[in-house]
Amino acid sequence: MATTIRLARAGRKKSPAYRVVVADSRKARDGRFIEIIGFYQPVQDPPAMRVDKQRALDWLSKGARPSETVRSIFRKLGILKSFHEMRKPAAKTSA
Numbered sequence: 001m002a003t004t005i006r007l008a009r010a011g012r013k014k015s016p017a018y019r020v021v022v023a024d025s026r027k028a029r030d031g032r033f034i035e036i037i038g039f040y041q042p043v044q045d046p047p048a049m050r051v052d053k054q055r056a057l058d059w060l061s062k063g064a065r066p067s068e069t070v071r072s073i074f075r076k077l078g079i080l081k082s083f084h085e086m087r088k089p090a091a092k093t094s095a
Helices: 053-061 068-077 079-087
Strands: 003-012 015-024 035-041 048-051
Touching: 003 035, 003 053, 003 068, 035 053, 048 068, 053 079, 068 079
Parallel strands: none
Antiparallel strands: 003 015, 015 035, 035 048
8 A cells, every 4th residue: 555645635615724645546536544743834834844753654664655745844844854763874984
């Protein structure tokens, strides 16, 4: 199963709010999902973003692909940097 981390729309008309969800890539945008790991509210000034960092890193390490918007949210929150450092092999020191 190909999983993606993407946004699912919530909120009312002309006042969007989004959930950051892990879902099967074949499901609809607001369809079934596996887990909610955060939210994003772009209407607030500044936009409100909250993501459970440990769950996001866990899903990324399992191979879940973030959408472009979620990737930019992760970049702003420092999750992608943590994931990159986690994957990078330890630097070798030469004597």
